[in-house]
Amino acid sequence: MSLHEQAVVSILSSLALSFDGAVLGAALAYAAIRSIISFRSNASALRRLREAPSVGVSDLRSLLPPDDSSSSSGSGDSVDISEAAEGSLVILRGTVEFKSAVDGSWKNFKPSILVSQETGDKAVIIQRTQTCIYNEWKGFLWWTSDLRSIFAKSWRERESTSIRTVPFVLIERGRWQLGDFVIVNADGSKHPLPLTTVYHQLQPISASPYTFFQALFGHEYPIGLLDEEKILPLGKDITAVGLCSMRKGIPEIKSCKDLPYFLSEMSKDEMIVNLGFRTKVLFWSAIVLGSFSIGILGFSFIRNWRRWKEWRQRQDQEHHAQRNASAQDEDASEDTESADVPDGQLCVICLMRRRVSAFVPCGHLVCCRRCASSVERELYPKCPVCRQSIYGSLRVYES
Structure with missing residues (x-):
């Protein structure tokens, strides 16, 4: 076999095994379906030959x-x-x-x-x-x-x-x-x-x-x-x-x-023997090809499902990492700017950082982002000013 023939065989094998063998499984399933159709037609022809008078x-x-x-x-x-x-x-x-x-x-x-x-x-x-x-x-x-x-x-x-x-x-x-x-x-x-x-x-x-x-x-x-x-x-x-x-x-x-x-x-008996052998070959071919196609397609589905779940987990981890990094950057910027914040804009809890988080639904802008997150994690979160029950906070940006 020449080098280019080996390259063609390699390309065809890579195509057949792509998506963890899904293409090969689909081809085997198609061959199994064709074998089943041929088996049914040959079985019907065999029955008619046996019943036909000679x-x-x-x-x-x-x-x-x-x-x-x-x-x-x-x-x-x-x-x-x-x-x-x-x-x-x-x-x-x-x-x-x-x-x-x-x-x-x-x-x-x-x-x-x-x-x-x-x-x-x-x-x-x-x-x-x-x-x-x-x-x-x-x-x-x-x-x-x-x-x-x-x-x-x-x-x-x-x-x-x-x-x-x-x-x-x-x-x-x-x-x-x-x-x-x-x-x-x-x-x-x-x-x-x-x-x-x-x-x-x-x-x-x-x-x-x-x-x-x-x-x-x-x-x-x-x-x-x-x-x-x-x-x-x-x-x-x-x-x-x-x-x-x-x-x-x-x-x-x-x-x-x-x-x-x-x-x-051929005589009638020879035709029946020949057609019966072909029918058996088609029957077992359909079973073998169908079993292989089901196994390969099932393996391909499980592997691709696991890869998709791993990809989703990596995407979620990257998203959480980006959110944590942005939160840390905001906290660091708030810490650096706390020295220039007047007393009327300091957080009412820590008295160290600027007020940037407004509670929902009362709307009081009295806490920094870190303290607002700690208030939200309480069992029964309430606004530290009006003592009204809250269910979240919003980051407020000054233009």
Whole structure:
């Protein structure tokens, strides 16, 4: 790790541990909340997968509700129509076949099947990915590349992906009949596809005249192009998990957004085991992260509360010290000025200092500040002149 990377790590750790770890505790609390949300969604998906029936293509029609066209021509019950349109959640195991082979649309001149350019395999989905690989060397002035590697990696597009699809269906292997098939509707689905890699090649890129200067100053430059092709071939056995309904007498399955699977090579039991493991990991992650966040936030709150109390005590002590110092300065000034005070302005108690404190509420100005304070500290303070009960005194200044 370079010096600047160590500096970045030090800055990030200082930020995380600031306010006695409050920032780190808040980040862990956010991660715990996200883990709880993911756990709830995965637990719901696991429950639905366990309850969903696993059937074959030939046995699917017996589980589906009636066709939406027939229900719309009946009494017109909107609830039944919406339930039929939504479909039932099923787990279906079948073999991939292109749609033209079962619906009889041989007169359609549009291409109904895809062929891989590299291997010649027939497929219904072809995904071509080209990834540009850049150098890892920082150069002699590597500090500029360090900062750019942190903030500017996403500025340049490193990967381009193109995908081609044709309509396809799932049939039952071995005893397939012409009417037993399910149309796969993958429109709007963001689930991963069970694609097979058929082509994988790394092509080097020739260096340009500016490559030496790019390497000298730590700028990234391409060194290779990774070309990869994945397909969903015909005859591959896959599992479809989704909402299945009848459309014009033909069963159709589409993805469910609440489930993490749509088309997969795993069976129902493998999906349940995989999703159950993920659910347990999310559950314990939420507990551990939540416990750590509560402990760190509690420690941070107590430490900052104690620091605030100590700061308040220091402020009060400084305030009292300033008041005592000002009082001592005033007493010292009164002592120095007592020699020049006429007899009519001397304190009636000590007869040494000037009268500067007036009692409240009687208003008699007869005592110095020190004697007025001693009178106020008595059990039943009274004015030494009128003997009226007092509750305080005021410092009187002559202009």
